Structures are given as C-alpha cells and as structure tokens.
Amino acid sequence: MLDLHCHIAPGLDDGAQDVRQSLEMARGLAELGFRQVAATPHLPWGSLFTDPVEFLAVLNSRLEQLRGRDCPVQLLAGAEHFSDVVPLLLEKHRPVCYPGTDNFLMELPLSGFPARLPDLLFRIEVRGLHPLLAHVERYPQVQQDIAAVDMFHARGGAVLINLTGLAGDWGREAQKTCERLLRAGKVDAVTSDLHSPEQLESVARGLQLLEELVGEQERRRLCRQVPRQLAGLDPAEKQVER
Numbered sequence: 001m002l003d004l005h006c007h008i009a010p011g012l013d014d015g016a017q018d019v020r021q022s023l024e025m026a027r028g029l030a031e032l033g034f035r036q037v038a039a040t041p042h043l044p045w046g047s048l049f050t051d052p053v054e055f056l057a058v059l060n061s062r063l064e065q066l067r068g069r070d071c072p073v074q075l076l077a078g079a080e081h082f083s084d085v086v087p088l089l090l091e092k093h094r095p096v097c098y099p100g101t102d103n104f105l106m107e108l109p110l111s112g113f114p115a116r117l118p119d120l121l122f123r124i125e126v127r128g129l130h131p132l133l134a135h136v137e138r139y140p141q142v143q144q145d146i147a148a149v150d151m152f153h154a155r156g157g158a159v160l161i162n163l164t165g166l167a168g169d170w171g172r173e174a175q176k177t178c179e180r181l182l183r184a185g186k187v188d189a190v191t192s193d194l195h196s197p198e199q200l201e202s203v204a205r206g207l208q209l210l211e212e213l214v215g216e217q218e219r220r221r222l223c224r225q226v227p228r229q230l231a232g233l234d235p236a237e238k239q240v241e242r
C-alpha cells in the first residue's frame, strides 16, 4: 500500500517531532502493509517557508536522515497545502506536487468551505493541476451532503478520507460520512494522516473497518492502486480513473 498523506517528516510541523518518532511511525506503517509513504508536512505560507523550492530542500534533507537509518518504507516528498496558500503559490510558483506529477494535497478550513472555493478549483484546473482533497469527511458541507464532493471531481480533483476518520477519531459524524462516501463510491484514496506513533492503532482499526465495508479488492484499489497512480509511481496512469 501507499500512504499519500502522512506527517512523518521529523520536526517540520505538528507531526513527528524527531527522527525516533518518524522511524517508529515508519515501522508501524510497514507492519500494517505500507511500502511507500508520502511525507506531507503542513505548508503554511509565510511562516516557516516562503518558497516551495526551499521547503523541498529542507524536507528532503530531513527525509535523508530517515533513509540513512534503515527506514522500512520508501519515502516520497510532498506537502499538505492549506487552501489559503494555494492562490499565492499558483501566482508565484507552483504547489508542491508528488514527485513527477501535477497532483498536490490540499486541505480546506474545517469550519467550512471558503466562499472562493469554486474559483480556486477553476484556477487550479486551468493550470493543469489536480488537487487531492484531504480528509473530506471532516468538512461540514460534506457531512451534511456527500454530494458536496462532486465539485472536486468535476474539476479534476481527487477525494481522500482518513483511516483515523473511519476509525472514529474525529467523531461519529465524520465516521458516518466516511461510510456514506465509501458506499457511494465517491472516495478515490484512503490515507493515514498519521501525526504520531500513538495513532497507529486507529490506522490499523481503520484498515480493518475499510475492508469489512468495501471488501479486499476495493480496499486494495483505495490504498494501493489509485494512490500509486496519484503519486506517479505508475506513470502510464497518472490521472485518477473513476
């Protein structure tokens, strides 16, 4: 399996605080069957980093520290972009995409979709980029009506949910929303969004619930096949197939 969303890079955000924690997370994910993990630290424009190139250099140097210590998973560089920073990145640079792809991870305010979201999705689309929407089960609009994710698909985006959300870590409403989205076939990929080794247990529970809900074949599609396409590991099929 491949995890598209993980705060495994040490000391860059509210995820792993040091190399020891990162390696513990990597070992836990490997035990659960993950072979590749994308390191996607939060990218808040203007605080720690103002330039994605500088950001990638720092991120890659942190990932090198892990690779040098027998990290049991292959690490890919990425970033979780808060939607506020994306307009600036589109103007001045480019969001941090998964290596060799036009796909990047984006999160929205948990309080609700911003008013300018349709415009932002349009601007992303005309740049030829594809946003992967993180943990959609936590957005109030999606909790009210799962059809709210259709606008992401309509603009070439992908819909992601978290295993921790499916396991109930973010409340019953988020958990039910995961289940509804999965039953309706509206989920493209399932991720860990792991922030600490303590969450590994609920990632494991989420995987078990996922397989109970959709079966082994669909679980594999959501955790392996589509994530590999979106991360550019199967280059012939970079785009999500629905």
Ligand SMILES: [Fe+2]
Pocket (backbone or CB within 6 Å): 005, 006, 007, 080, 134, 193
């Ligand atoms: Fe995240």
